Amino acid sequence: MTKLIMSALLCLALTGVKAQQLAAPLQKNIQSPQVEKNGAVTFRFQAPNAQKVLLIMDDAKPRLMTKDTGGVWSYSENFAPDVYRYTFSVDGTVLPDPNNPCIKPLFKRALGQSLAHVPGPASLSWELNDVPHGVLSQHFFKSKLIGDNRDMRVYTPPGYDPKRKEPYPVLYLFHGLTDETSAWVTAGRENIIMDNLIAQGKAKPMIIINTLGYGAPEMFDPATGQRSKEAYQKNEKLFVDALINEVIPMVEGLYNVGKTKKYRAVAGLSMGGGQSLDVGFNHADLFDYMGSFSPAVVLLDPDFNKAFPNLNESVNKQLKLAWIAIGKDDYLAPYDRKFIDWLKSKNINHQYKETEGVHSYQVWRRYLTEFVPLLFK
Structure with missing residues (x-):
């Protein structure tokens, strides 16, 4: 849990970019991405009127999301420890995750790519450790x-x-x-x-x-x-x-x-x-x-x-x-x-x-x- 909190704080410190309020009024209980200790990640996006929502990641394999009765689309998968870029395709329109403040901006574009951090061992070079920092x-x-x-x-x-x-x-x-x-x-x-x-x-x-x-x-x-x-x-x-x-x-x-x-x-x-x-x-x-x-x-x-x-x-x-x-x-x-x-x-x-x-x-x-x-x- 400590690593997950540290990861969230790190994202905020690195990007300084607020999530775009792009969807319908957000439910207060939406968490996206939700990262578990075993590497399971659940992505969520609220779009009650959308016909089709896809999760798009670096491997370019569209992942079909499913909608619940409250109009929230979700997708779950297990991922190895790493940092992943992703966006949502909502009826063909590509959007970042409005519930995730961790974003990689794009040049001359209002929208960027969301980042999901699946924490791993301290031996991974990109994991934040207790060392002197530049x-x-x-x-x-x-x-x-x-x-x-x-x-x-x-x-x-x-x-x-x-x-x-x-x-x-x-x-x-x-x-x-x-x-x-x-x-x-x-x-x-x-x-x-x-x-x-x-x-x-x-x-x-x-x-x-x-x-x-x-x-x-x-x-x-x-x-x-x-x-x-x-x-x-x-x-x-x-x-x-x-x-x-x-x-x-x-x-x-x-x-x-x-x-x-x-x-x-x-x-x-x-x-x-x-x-x-x-x-x-x-x-x-x-x-x-x-x-x-x-x-x-x-x-x-x-x-x-x-x-x-x-x-x-x-x-x-x-x-x-x-x-x-x-x-x-x-x-x-x-x-x-x-x-x-x-x-x-x-x-x-x-x-x-x-x-x-x-x-x-x-x-x-x-x-x-x-x-x-x-x-x-």
């Missing part, structure tokens, strides 16, 4: 290259010392398409993972930067947004330009971090995984380490020779680590396997693994846990 900060700035006001999230490790003689290393960690800068905290639990790894002596104390992954944010404007190949390529180019010319200089001005490549790493998931490949391989003069989790290489140029025009064996002497991983059942796996074959054809050093799982934070939290201890050796 600090989460948020900075706002005007991007002159992109032309908008945006934010940047920062994790500083426990005991961060702005006057320490040895500067801190930095991991620039990118989110996925439709996410925004808080995603690696709300759903990825990066700060908890880092606190635990540092306390266990498995990772060096480092700073993590979560910057907004959109060089062309107009792609998401209602009615006028465009998702063409050209739009994605513009998005990618301006994102990389802003990272190199605005974000990195700003970080190095605000924090006690190293200003050479041996102090820098880059990683990301999905769209951010593709961005980390772009930044890591095309700018190996700026970074020593690169990690790519379920990379959306499809958002780069489909001709890899154009996406990485200067990539050759010389990068093997510049990049200390190129680490790539994806779930076997991820819908992006076929594209990533082609990319891996292309890297092999060019004799580019890399580590590649496929694990169980789909396109979800269940794999990405584990990848972060495995990748971070490899950095800054």
Whole structure:
């Protein structure tokens, strides 16, 4: 019970987002999600006039909910300890859980994805433990290259010392398409993972930067947004330009971090995984380490020779680590396997693994846990 209460308090602290009052007037006794000690989870949604309500989760398998006489739809299933994204499809309209304050926001969208935490043993890297904790900060700035006001999230490790003689290393960690800068905290639990790894002596104390992954944010404007190949390529180019010319200089001005490549790493998931490949391989003069989790290489140029025009064996002497991983059942796996074959054809050093799982934070939290201890050796 203590873990369940702690989980609920943690969700409130991490998101700061109130549940949307989307359904009919809520019954006072509705609890959703209801998580039991044995991993049984019951999801509930009040919609007395709805004809069909589905529970949608990361595996994309619609789960049909059933309605009781009070108009409350419910679904129960046992889940392994983890954190799960979910929404409800109510007669075709996708909504988060109005009874759950734990939400992962979406970029330029009023609604987000709800999060259900099934607590597990303290050995799981994303479980909150009694260890020293780092600090989460948020900075706002005007991007002159992109032309908008945006934010940047920062994790500083426990005991961060702005006057320490040895500067801190930095991991620039990118989110996925439709996410925004808080995603690696709300759903990825990066700060908890880092606190635990540092306390266990498995990772060096480092700073993590979560910057907004959109060089062309107009792609998401209602009615006028465009998702063409050209739009994605513009998005990618301006994102990389802003990272190199605005974000990195700003970080190095605000924090006690190293200003050479041996102090820098880059990683990301999905769209951010593709961005980390772009930044890591095309700018190996700026970074020593690169990690790519379920990379959306499809958002780069489909001709890899154009996406990485200067990539050759010389990068093997510049990049200390190129680490790539994806779930076997991820819908992006076929594209990533082609990319891996292309890297092999060019004799580019890399580590590649496929694990169980789909396109979800269940794999990405584990990848972060495995990748971070490899950095800054």
